[in-house]
Amino acid sequence: MSLAAVRIHDLVRLARGRGASDLHLGTGEHPALRVDGRLLLLDGPTIDRDGIDGFLRGALAAPQLTRLETRGSADGAAATDSDGGPYRVHVYRHAGGLRVAVRLLATSVPSLEQLGLPPVVATLAHRHAGLVVFSGPTGSGKTTALAALVDRINRTSQRNVITIEDPVEYVHRPIRSLLTHCEIGRDASDYAEALCAALRADPDVILVGELREPATMEAALAAAETGHLVLTTLHTADAAQSVERIADAFPAGAHAYVRTQLASVLLAVVALRLIVGRGGGRRAAAEVLIGTDAVRALIREGKTHQLRNAIVTGRAAGMQTLEMHLAELVVRGEVELADAQAAALRPAEVRGAERAAS
Numbered sequence: 591m592s593l594a595a596v597r598i599h600d601l602v603r604l605a606r607g608r609g610a611s612d613l614h615l616g617t618g619e620h621p622a623l624r625v626d627g628r629l630l631l632l633d634g635p636t637i638d639r640d641g642i643d644g645f646l647r648g649a650l651a652a653p654q655l656t657r658l659e660t661r662g663s664a665d666g667a668a669a670t671d672s673d674g675g676p677y678r679v680h681v682y683r684h685a686g687g688l689r690v691a692v693r694l695l696a697t698s699v700p701s702l703e704q705l706g707l708p709p710v711v712a713t714l715a716h717r718h719a720g721l722v723v724f725s726g727p728t729g730s731g732k733t734t735a736l737a738a739l740v741d742r743i744n745r746t747s748q749r750n751v752i753t754i755e756d757p758v759e760y761v762h763r764p765i766r767s768l769l770t771h772c773e774i775g776r777d778a779s780d781y782a783e784a785l786c787a788a789l790r791a792d793p794d795v796i797l798v799g800e801l802r803e804p805a806t807m808e809a810a811l812a813a814a815e816t817g818h819l820v821l822t823t824l825h826t827a828d829a830a831q832s833v834e835r836i837a838d839a840f841p842a843g844a845h846a847y848v849r850t851q852l853a854s855v856l857l858a859v860v861a862l863r864l865i866v867g868r869g870g871g872r873r874a875a876a877e878v879l880i881g882t883d884a885v886r887a888l889i890r891e892g893k894t895h896q897l898r899n900a901i902v903t904g905r906a907a908g909m910q911t912l913e914m915h916l917a918e919l920v921v922r923g924e925v926e927l928a929d930a931q932a933a934a935l936r937p938a939e940v941r942g943a944e945r946a947a948s
Contacts, residue, residue: 597641598615598637598641598644598645599645601613601615601621602675602692602694603675604623605623605692605694606694608623608625609625609626609870609871610623610624610625610694611624611625611627611693611694611729611872612624612691612692612729613691613692613694614629614689614690614691614692615637615642615645615689615690615692616637616687616688616689616690617637617638617639617684617688617689618636618637618638618639618687619636619637620632620633620634620637621634621637626866626867626870626872627729627864627866627872628866639687639688642681642688642690645690646658646666646679646681646688646690649666650664650666650679650681651666651776653776654775657775658681658683662682662683663680663681663682664680664681664682665678665679665680665756665775666678666679666680666681666757675694675695675697676695676696676697677692677693677694677695678692678693678695678757679691679692679693680693695759696760699734699737699738699740699760700737701738701741701742702735702739702742704738705731705734705735705738705874706873706874707735707738707860707874707876708878708908708910708915709908710858710878710880710907710908710909711735711739711860711878712742714739714857714858715742715743715746715747716746716747717819717857718794718817718819719814719817719818719819719855720814720819720820720855720856720857720881721810721811721852721855721856721857722739722819722820722821722822722857722858722859722860723801723822723823723824723832723858723859724736724821724822724823724824724859724860724861724862725824725825725826725827725828725829725831725832725860725861725862726825726827726861726862726863727825727827727863728825729864730863730864731862732823733760733799733823734760735860735862735874736799736821736822736823737759737760737762739821740753740762740769740795740797740821741762743767743795744762744766744767744769745765746766747766747767748766748767749767749768749795750767750768750770750791750792750793750794750795751767751768751769751770751794751796751797752772752788752791752793752795752796752797753769753770753771753772753796753797753799754772754774754778754781754784754785754788754796754798754799755772755773755774755797755799756773756774756775756781756799757773757774757775757776758771758772758773767795772784772787772788774799780806781798781800781801781802781803781805781806781809782803782805782806782808782809785798785806785809785810785813788813789809789813789816789818793818794818794819795818795819795820795821796810796813796818796819796820796821797820797822798810798820798821799822799823800822800823800824800825801822801823801824801835801836803839804839804840807836807840808840810822811836811848811851811852811855814855815851815854815855827861827935828861828877828898828912828935829859829861829877829878829879829898829901830879830894830895830897830898832859832861832879833852833856833889833894833897834894836848836852837849837852837894845892846892849890849891849892850890852889853881853886853887853889853890856881856886856889857880858879858880858881859877859878860876860877860878860879861876861877861878861879861912862874862875862876863875863876863912863916863933864933865916865919865925865929865932866925866926867924867925868923868924868925868926873919873924873925875912875915875916875919875930875933876910876912876915877910877912877915878908878909878910879897879900879909880904880907880908880909882904882907884900884904885897885904898911911939912934912935913934913935913936913939913940916930916931916933916934916940917930917939917940917942920940927941
């Protein structure tokens with residue numbers, strides 16, 4: 591390993607020591623850290639191409655290096671630095687050079703309580719069939735929330751759990767359940783193929799890293815419909831958009847059928863945001879939609895614009911809007927009002943709810 595590559599490993603350790611979530615590297619550029627959601631450029635020498643190449647040879651497998659060469663980008667499975675901390679690598683071409691995003695992962699799977707997720711999320715670990723969706727933008731904590739829910743299942747029940755991810759980030763050790771990790775590109779060519787194969791392995795729980803295309807969505811809905819608990823993610827802003835994204839992914843003629851199918855299996859949508867906590871660190875805020883009879887009826891009828899009203903009036907079932915949760919965090923003194931409003935889709939509602947609760 592070159593001295594430059596060793597220096598990048600030093601940067602990974604530095605990033606972990608400073609509580610960063612990500613390390614960004616670019617050919618001929620100064621490295622940068624993302625700490626509490628904010629980007630921080632580091633002083634010191636720039637990163638050269640030899641250093642990045644050497645680092646990537648240790649972090650990526652041969653097929654991933656080939657993909658980078660032929661397609662211009664690649665993702666690396668969770669590696670481990672010399673201090674024992676796991677990280678994930680994404681590399682892509684930029685202006686004739688390379689840029690690398692290193693996502694630092696937790697050394698252990700956090701609990702649902704440590705993440706600060708609403709108590710109703712923990713009850714989903716005891717469900718035996720249906721669909722649970724974690725949504726939110728990139729970096730909102732969806733993968734970590736999925737891992738925490740799988741960990742709760744692993745600790746509290748005896749079930750066969752199969753995870754399908756691209757790449758695998760959290761490796762679960764069997765406690766009470768049987769755990770199998772399938773990685774796209776290593777163990778299967780795509781999500782849809784892996785999901786269909788998983789259904790032949792007598793699973794109880796299937797984690798699908800992301801619903802990317804109709805084939806995967808169709809397989810996930812079918813798995814949930816046939817008595818499996820399916821956990822997955824979507825890159826959508828809120829619960830209503832998650833429902834719309836699944837239905838709209840299919841041809842117009844299939845929308846009614848997909849809505850009926852989704853209504854029959856949906857257990858919950860948890861839409862996440864990460865917000866800077868008062869005094870540092872980041873705190874999760876969540877919108878929660880629960881698949882009650884009223885919610886299922888709205889989905890079947892295509893009235894997704896009314897789902898938010900169902901959330902507002904569904905507190906008894908554990909539902910809450912993102913703004914409700916953000917206002918609670920402000921009232922409890924865990925986050926600043928300005929930060930909560932910046933994370934909200936409807937900032938005025940955070941202010942109004944915070945005043946009403948004060």
